Amino acid sequence: MVRRTFWIFVVVVWFAVAGVGVYWLQEHQISDLQYARPYRDTLALPQIVDRDRADSDPAEEELPQLAELLSVGYEEMATSVLWLRVIQAFGAKLQHVRDNPLELRAIENFFWVITEFDPHFVEAYRFGNFVLGDEGGDQVAALRLLDRGIVRNYKQTYILPYEAIFICLNNLKNYKLARYYVRLALRSRNCPDYVKRTENYIALKRGNYEIALERWVRDELEAAMNHQKYVLEIARMQINNIVNQWHFSIIEAAMDRYFGRHEDYPARLEQLEEENLIGSVRQVDGPRLVQLLDAAENAGIPINEAVDVIMGAKNRRGCIIESNRVPRDLRGEPYLLLDDTVIPLQKRPEVVERQTLRKNVEGHLLAIRRRIEGYAKTTGRYPTVLEELPEMQPGAREQLARQDVAGMRWNYDPKTGTIRSYIFPEL
């Protein structure tokens, strides 16, 4: 009886000690080790990235990839397992990928192996693009991977050339290549219709305003004809945007010339016109463009003809004019010059479209008016000054605009509780 108890005691003590020991090891020793341990080993697969280079041994092209050989035909399963692995690895090492070029190479090779096993695994190319490009910072490698995917799934899916477009545009700044990818995406299967509008953005990015405008005009007319409300809205917005950007570039160039002459920026845009700094430059006659667009939408003439008419290809009475006046926006309203009286004084003042400012102010006024109503309900009177509203205080959670744009104060009447703007009195 005593012996039995003794042994039970021994067993219990042993398990307790061992358990505590294991726990301590785990918490204190191993967890430190875990993060110090390099992960590279589990990502190291036989190197195949270099195989596709042009200068490699031509006989090597026939060489079965070592990894493929090793997988003995279970490539699909290997693909899935490797795919899970790479996702987990990526999740674990979000920040480190960018820092460590060796790991980046390993991950790139990993994706190459996965896609070697299953060339039609489109998600792998996309995820690889994301990891290598956006996270890892190596856009060239990402583009290489996408190229691999495009070649192996030629015209089977639009998404790979589509993602390649953005790499070329944003990172490589290679517009010709971007347009190549656009054309490729358009010829691929399941290509949605917004892809063709990517060319418009490319044109805009290159600064070809006129081309961009023409393309958007065409798209707008098509959308109107097909009753695609969403696309119509976008097209109109983009036309507005292009016109603004075009005109901004003209105005900014003129302001730079003014600065060169006077060592200072003009206070009013009319000064540019007075000193003839605009030059005889092509610009858009906004109202004319709108008028022509409306006419074209309702007339029902073929789109190509309409576009030619609008852009002035047929005759010279399209929307493009040559003038040395300060350009105006789409509604014919002049642009505003926002002059911040903030140091540095030599900063070029911002040109804004009137409409944009108006919307901002409208929004501010709406918010402030709502707040005043609320205040009136709770306290039974209107605030004497706007600063009474708690949201006006700096550091409040929902900060209201304390001033109007351009540093103007609000036009507030404490007796009636109405607030207006000096700049846009009609609001």
Place this chain on the structure above:
Amino acid sequence: MAAVVETFGLTKIYTLDFLDVEHGRLKLRLGRKRRQRVALKDLTLSVEKGEIFGLLGPNGAGKTTTLKILMGIIFPTRGKARILGRPLGDKWAKARLGFLPENPYFYDYLTGREFLKYYGQLYGIARRERERRADALLERVGLRDAASLPLKGYSKGMLQRIGLAQALLNDPEIVILDEPQSGLDPLGRKEIRDLILQLREEGKTVFFSSHILSDAEMVCDRVAILYGGELKNLGKLTDLLSARIKDYEIVARGVPAAVLEQWRSRVDRLLVQKDEAMMIVRQESDAREILSRLNELGAALVSFNPHRETLEEYFIAQVRGGANV
């Protein structure tokens, strides 16, 4: 009578490996002679229809080899054999054979009945007939109660019996048994003997091998004696064993010691135990004389046994000189 099993010069020579492990030691065999092991040499015999034929010999004499060759388990190096007039391996002949190997081993997990039905399938017996025969045979070998038990739980005796059952499944003309009494207790051995005799009653031929000579002596019509792979002797028991009486064994009780001492010189053997005396004399006249003397003395006669030459003695005489029993 027709010969149902005939062999003509059956020879089986095993070729051993050049380099081998034997008895735990590495053995290098050089030369063709060293590499050959003769298991059976020039065996020629024939078994007549309806007789019980015993193939006798010590272990390693080649009995099992012979039976295996006949059943097609191994192939002879030289020589031929015929069963029911057909060459070895003929299916028609096999359909009329029943075979029980030594130390039979069957599929563990089948029950007795399932096992017999499976083998019935291999014979090509139709289903209803299969079931009928399976039940009948289980009854005959006395395994009806254990029919639903898996063979795993069978004792050695039961395995032997179910083996007999499967050998009789197709109602064969010839029943071939390899050491049917090995490992059985005396009751089992008796049952086997009875069965063999019964089979002869049914008109079947029984060809079995054994090294239990007493049993063989009791049932066989003819025997063949094998030793070292060679056929030493073949023939009817009555022909092989001389019918003459070798000696007489007399056991008596109550004989005075003085008389026994007197007889000691005249008898071959005298063994005294308590008040019983066993004497062995050669001549019939001597035996008669002792008997009459016992009568006179009023001693009790316990037993009187004339010994004929037994198969065992004959056998030992034949294989004298290093029998590997």
Place this chain on the structure above:
Amino acid sequence: MSKVWAIAFNTFKEAVRNRILYILLIFAVVLLLFSGVARELTISAQEKIIRSLGLGCINVFGLLIAVFVGIGLVYNELDKKTIYTIISKPIDRWQFILGKYFGLLLTIYVNVLIMTIFFYFSLYYQTFTSDEALAKIYASYPRGQTPGTLQHLGYLAAAMVRSAGGTIKTLCFFPDQVTANLQIVILMTCLELAIITAFAILYSSFSTPTLSAILTVFTFIIGRGNEDIIRYTWYLERKGLTSTAALMKYRGAQFAAHIAPNLKIFYSDTSYRALSDPPVVVDYYAIAYAVVYSALILSLAVLIFRRRNFK
């Protein structure tokens, strides 16, 4: 032949007793159900994970069963001498071999069927509980409300029942487009297993279980890497690594690769396709190849077995 079938069925019953079979089967089922969990680990391509892991599992475990159960098949009969009473029956040796083969094949196919059932179950379950399906369910609730735990569990249970129904429907040969492709892939796997089983029987008929296992696995590996091995040796030759010893090795490797079965035809077309893609076409050449090659190997096994002396 009814005798062949008798032996086959008996072999099946015997194989089913083998414990390794159950271990492998349980392992396979666990892995298949795990694939349902694995989809949570990936951000996209869930269906691909389940599909490829599942099909891969069926293939691998079919192979393992063929190897582990098949290697001892003939050898155990000879070793335990259960074959004595079989051979003494009016039955040809080739019927015996064929019976063993079909028995083993039956075992494997039954296991493949079980694994396929679990595979379809996982697949259907994934379809019913994928993000899109769950989103639809959530959308059907009034704005702002989400289904409670009980309702969620109830939906999962319903999904399981529907998966079971889908599995039964599919396996009774009313496959929709989705599963038709998978059926064909599994059919190809079964054909490949038929060839490998023939090899297992062949090796088992003349060597010990361990050696049979090694040989069968090697045959499988060479069979799958056929073309690659040949191309690799060509490449090495072209590169100029041709010492005599190396050349002998290459020739040997090429010889082995040529006579080994070309197992690539049974899986070369199974790269991931979207389930809406047009169906995989049944490759009749592959079926014929499997049948002819198995027959060839079995004939070889029979030839070896015919004149074999059993100890």
